Amino acid sequence: MQEWTREQWEEQVKSQEKTAFYLYTPMCGTCQVASRMMDVTEQAIEHVSMGKANLNYMEQLAYDFEIESVPCLLITQNGELVEKIYAFQSVPHLFEKILKKY
Numbered sequence: 447m448q449e450w451t452r453e454q455w456e457e458q459v460k461s462q463e464k465t466a467f468y469l470y471t472p473m474c475g476t477c478q479v480a481s482r483m484m485d486v487t488e489q490a491i492e493h494v495s496m497g498k499a500n501l502n503y504m505e506q507l508a509y510d511f512e513i514e515s516v517p518c519l520l521i522t523q524n525g526e527l528v529e530k531i532y533a534f535q536s537v538p539h540l541f542e543k544i545l546k547k548y
Contacts, residue, residue: 447468449497449498449499450499459522460525462495463524464494464521464544465495465521466496466497467497467498467499467520467521467522468481468496468498468499468518469518469520470516470518471500472502474516476516476517483540484540486537490541491541494545501518511527511530513530515532517532518531519534
């Protein structure tokens, strides 16, 4: 999964129907598990633009979107934030959430 800056994510939100932006911190054990789940998910879903970012370098984004903890997945559709996911339960659960029509 490609690392995005906030600007790259915002550009994807404008240009793509749906995006999934995975936020993590490197010292978070749960994030390491979620990262592997997101890698599998990204390989299986082709038509959704997906990226990731270390939240330690995105302080303003954390404030703007009221990120409560990591890992966090921001899903946008048609330019709007439609869901924030904190519980990365399983790969099938992530598929369902990312592919859901909002």
